[in-house]
Amino acid sequence: MATKGSGLKSTSINGVKMYMVSSQQRNPAPWDYQQKIELVQDVTFPTAMSRIKATPDGEFLIASGIYPPQIKVYELREFALKFERHFDSEIIDFQILDDDYSKLAFLCADRSVCLHAKYGKHYT
Numbered sequence: 351m352a353t354k355g356s357g358l359k360s361t362s363i364n365g366v367k368m369y370m371v372s373s374q375q376r377n378p379a380p381w382d383y384q385q386k387i388e389l390v391q392d393v394t395f396p397t398a399m400s401r402i403k404a405t406p407d408g409e410f411l412i413a414s415g416i417y418p419p420q421i422k423v424y425e426l427r428e429f430a431l432k433f434e435r436h437f438d439s440e441i442i443d444f445q446i447l448d449d450d451y452s453k454l455a456f457l458c459a460d461r462s463v464c465l466h467a468k469y470g471k472h473y474t
Contacts, residue, residue, distance in 0.1 A: 393424065400441065407449040414441040423451050
């Protein structure tokens, strides 16, 4: 289902609303400029992104991807990549264990659980 009334096109797939953003429009959009839309740049993975979660403090966005298996942490204050880490096995799921990215647990396809801290891999 696509909506066009507000000037910003959106589609809802399985209850998830997606917005189409493009720079082709030359006239100002008719929506209220008091509501800002800010985008995180370069949220890309070579093949696919499998999971994405925001930290409870709202400061960071953590995304996992496949082929090669990796995570990327984005700092939302800067709207940019903070760091990325590569894994030996595909990440099935992950959990944020603290308010920020300092404690993370990853469930991997090789049946391992990897615990990460700010400095890197802590324990597998």
